[in-house]
Amino acid sequence: MPASIPASELEQIELDLFVQALKRRYDLDFSQYAPASLIRRVRQLARDHRCGSISELTTRLLHEPDFVAMVVQGLSVPVSEMFRDPPVFRALREQVLPMLASYPQITIWQAGCAHGQEAYSLAILLDEAGLYERSHIFATDFNADALRRAREGIYPARDAQLWSRNYLEAGGERSLADYYSARYNFIKLDQRLCRHITFASHNLVADKVFCEAHLVLCRNVLIYFSAPLQNRTLTLFHDSLVRGGYLCLGLREGLDFSPVAADFSVLDAALRLYRRGHRPPSIEFGGTVLPFTQDGTGSG
Template sequence: MDHPPDDLELEGIELDLFVEAMRRRHGYDFGQYAPASLLRRVRQLAQRHGDGAISALTHRLLHEPALLPQLLEGLSVPASDMFRDPSVFRALREQVLPLLASWPQLTIWQAGCAHGEEVYSLAILLEEAGLYERSQIFATDLSAQALERAREGIYPLRSAQQWSRNYLAAGGNHSLSDYCSARYGLLKLDGRLRRHVTFAQHNLAADAVFCEAQLVLCRNVLIYFSNPLQQRSLALFRDSLVRGGFLCLGLRERPGAAEADFTPIDANLRIYRHIGPTATERRP
């Protein structure tokens, strides 16, 4: 005689049904996200929008399309800081940007840009290196709500002191206050840092390569993916890069199966240079 499922097994079934509903109703496939991280985020969404039950959240997902942006925001990973891991940004400043300066025009893809803190950090680096005016940054994320916040460039003032320390530790030439203004408890980034930034939705689980870039950054996103989705994303980054372009990952991430196409600039800081064939060269 079969035993009735316990609470954890039932929750697993509910999670599977939620993922299937998200895929079939809206075309977003979270089936390859790391299960523990996905379950934690769906539980949080169920508390907020489903009376604590994943099944109730799935019902709302199916019948209330207007809820989708809030669900995508909750399922993405929007936490970041300006100049997070300052040693990485110092290495980009000192080891990567001087090499990028040899290209007449620069295209940069920041994947999983969340609320934009690292995009603006990169814009400041490019500005101080004299490269911003010939750069185009594509900042992408799954969540439309996260992208809207990134476009605004407005953050809590309480972050300012830590971000100023990060900026200086990253080799900043001036003061972070030169790039922002403070008012009413908020910090607003200068609009000139957005002049060459295009914010757009992109789904690493489903969408294709859309640009040819000299630099791709995707930091602390892959750790939330299953291995197959990590490899899909890394293949997208590899296929987006010109030969000699650069890839910058999070400190807990590696190029994986694509590693043969890269040589480390700084393996500890997860900065690599593309040495393999480009996507065009690999085509028969």
């Protein structure tokens, strides 16, 4: 009689088979997601769909093609808010947009857009900087339901008070209420904010460069990825950015251990703002690299 194995090991086998089923049946690869986050979400999926085990979840996944959409929705994390982390958006307003203003056309890629709140926040920043008419925001996610809700631009009215505070703390010049209409228990963002936003499907795990961008934002997505997948994604962002383009990550994320880190300068370490291929020139003196000062001499 085979020896029994611990429940945790059995669950890990079930999880491995679940991930294999997603890959082989639907070509969706979750193998590089952070293990603790993945098991937590798969357990929740099993509970939500009244499956007694992950194995039951896998059986439904294999034999019910329509079920995969609900699985993807459960595995992704479409959580955001308008002007989340206001100091980040203030920095974008004050430090990044004035530099992007030098381009005749501005392209922004917001990866992992969830329900669209941050994409609309960017649209408002661009509008108030007088740049929106020559800008385009590509907001992407692999969750089809999240993209549908993002295109609608309809959100619970209960969120408006927090978002209004965020907007003002981010240096807002008006009232956030100028950008939406309220009805019943919902707010709907002004349709003019949608004119230069394209919501599109893109999977950071498997897909390639999405566009050539002057600014890439991907905030609070990498924390759910394993180290190899983080590196793949950061390389993707690096390759998407024009030289001198900007990268904005979540406050718990960073470039420290990425192979592309050497090609970025730090604009604001605390706010996780970086600029690609834009380092001050330097000279080597006595084996020490010294940055140039403004008058062209080395500083020691």
